[in-house]
Amino acid sequence: MSRSRVVIVGAGFAGYRTARTLSRLTRGTTDITLLNPTDYFLYLPLLPQVAAGVLEPRRATVSLSGTLPHVRLVLGVADGIDLDRRTVRYEGPEGERGELAYDRLVLAVGSVNKLLPVPGVAEHAHGFRGLPEALYLRDHITRQMELAAIAQDPATCRARTTFVVVGAGYTGTEVAAQGQLFTDALVRRHPLRKGIQPRWMLLDLAPRVLPELDRRLSDTADRVLRTRGVDVRTRTSVKEATRDGVLLDDGDFVDTRTLIWCVGVRPDPLVGDIGRPLERGRLLVDPFLNVPGHLDVFACGDAAAVPDLYNPGQYTTMTAQHAWRQGKVAGRNVAASLGMGERRPYRHRPVGFTVDLGGVKAAANPFGIPLSGPLAGAVTRGYHLAAMPGNRVRVAADWLLDAVLPRQAVQLGLVRSWSVPLDTASPELARLPGPPREESHDHHEDT
Known part of the structure; x- marks a missing residue:
């Protein structure tokens, strides 16, 4: 008996959580393939601290192969999906073309610059x-x-x-x-x-x-x-x-x-080309994260218009909090579609938000309790450490060093202005020298 093939497109908050949940539930009995342009999950909330020299760049990343057992990583950007043939076309990091066949597909392609x-x-x-x-x-x-x-x-x-x-x-x-x-x-x-x-x-x-x-x-x-x-x-x-x-x-x-x-951001344009109904550029799904008419296709994160069951007629907002939790539900429902467990609808009420304002300052309202000042700063950093799926000790060490030592203010010159244009379909990849590549439908990470 052949093993089921699951392809997950995107390793942002939604895609990473889907892969981790599905890997745990299937325990190596399913072929899980994760298609992503980079070999890491980027914890986006820490990116401003990277730009400000608080954290070293790798602190905001988590290795995909190192934290996702039983998941095969394919480096590349999706540029076409054939729902009838059940295939995903992609371009690899050195221009090579490839195709992935699936029995179940999870679209977690996230968003791009607006x-x-x-x-x-x-x-x-x-x-x-x-x-x-x-x-x-x-x-x-x-x-x-x-x-x-x-x-x-x-x-x-x-x-x-x-x-x-x-x-x-x-x-x-x-x-x-x-x-x-x-x-x-x-x-x-x-x-x-x-x-x-x-x-x-x-x-x-x-x-x-x-x-x-x-x-x-x-x-x-x-x-x-x-x-x-x-x-x-x-x-x-x-x-x-x-x-x-x-x-x-x-x-x-x-x-x-x-x-x-x-x-702000807009949904990755990839989902607009598969011929299914959209809601303001986001792929419409049902409460179980299924694409209507395609029980083998799921979508979650910024590129999916997920019904908000607590507010009928509305859709969940494009936030990391929703994407992370939708990924868990997507993983469970994919497993259920393969005969492991029962599927469930996506329901989530935000339990609070945190905004890091640098130093010891922050604004937070955990469980609706408004906080400010150093207490909010401690809650915010504690939340990030708890939410990160790895690299916690290194992040905490950088925070400690930043508190007691002056920042290292040097130019590394690794990324040039022309290699990070605003109008790009792949901000997770620096543009390489040479003729510009066509970037119409490249995959992006979740927010």
């Missing part, structure tokens, strides 16, 4: 979705501060030490908070001209920072940012981006060499 039709943004802004982008940003910030320290012109010095972050959601707020502390640390090593200090701006069209969260969390984050000197501007966005700065929609022109695009 681009808005703003002139100059695609050319002059950088996103924040993958490890290469975080490494580039850390080098870029360090370089701008070093160049500003030797600039003869005060205007050039100010432009190089002005950093504009667009999008005051989770990512943008944490990037601005961590970045401001990072540049303050750099100033102590590279003093600027008298009267000039690093300036961070956080912009959003929403009426407040963290608009998707409880008002008290939003107010806490806003207060911490403003106290540190971050220029928070709500109901404001970018009208045009140029090499020398950004024009805001209120007519103000900001001289800057740094535009960080954290506006």
